Amino acid sequence: MKLTFLGTGTSMGVPVAGGFGPKYAGGDPRNQRYRCSAWIRTRERSLVIDTGPEFRLQTLRAGIRHIDALMLTHEHTDHITGLDDLRSYNYAQKAPIPVYTSKKTEEAIRHRFHYMFPPNKTPGSVDLDFRPFTDAVHEGDCTIIPLPVMHGKMEVMGFRINDISYITDVNHIPDKTAEKIHGSKILVMSGLRWSPPHPTHYTIPQAIEVSEKLGVQQTYLIHMSPFVDHQDVSKRLPSRVKLAFDQLEVSV
Template structure:
């Protein structure tokens, strides 16, 4: 299984619109972060988790030619704004794409993108088959297990796909979800910044504590803001916890 990090940045991207706070960002291209998304490839499946505002650009630079399944973690726009860019894949594949998410996110997507659904569906708009999942689901050669956790006032649903666990926009993980993650070979976890604490996101030190607790062989951090320098941060982190970057590829 091959995983490509399409985007690793926080909700406004790095740098943010207007170049605000860009003076903190070095010339390292790994500090240029689009909104969070990941592409998973196997011999039988091509799956993306989340479709943010830069999704079209992400698919072009990663060379994505087919999408068999979309997984959505939650309804915030930095994770769903790119749903319209699935249209090109509908045309190429000549059919709708299945989309799995939580019941709450599914309802929100139908409201936010009402022109894609129902009797008033706009001709030529994105076609997805919506399905809410709350238990392990088999898709081709993948075992997909929802991983519910807290993101401040809302619940988010990460995913364990075989031995790969992906959780973004994390504040607190219940014990029941930690049990589902244990045994993964790779975990992806959000770590917004080094400090101070944040009301809806883990800091990097908090994310390291979770990685240590779960004893995952390798953890990659995502959803970093512009104050987090890639090279300096990785030097401070233990070897089993490192920052991911846009276009980074790993193989399980």
């Protein structure tokens, strides 16, 4: 089972348009972060989590030829505006793309992307097949378990796919969800910046503290701001926590 980080940046991406943020964001390639997305491959399935504004570039860069299903964490712009770029997969695969997400995110997408759905459907627009996702589902050799977490006052969907748990845009993990994450070999979790605290995201020190309680072997942090220098911050992390970076590939 392989996990490729397609993007690891916060909502504005890194570096930020207009040059906001420190200079080091442009030097080390690991400080160049597309919006968060991930690609998971098993023997039988090719699965993608989130389709942000750089989704087309990410699929080309990673060489994604086929997508069996999409998982969407939530309806914020940095996680869904690349949905249109699934059209080429619809055309090639001659089938709608199955989607796993919360009912709330599904409704937000049906509203914002009304031209993709009847009665407003534009010919040639992306074909999505929202599947019920309140409990574990099976996709080939993958078991996908919903991991609801809190992003400020908003509930966001995380996913456990076999031994990998993926949660982003989180600042609170309910006990029930923590139990489902327990025992994962890899946890992917957002850690926005070292400080100060943020109302809807864990900082990196908070993410370290939380991950230590979750009983996982290795944690990779994502959704980092331009104020996170890969090399500098990596030196301050315990060995069980690492910063992810774009195009990093890990195997379980």
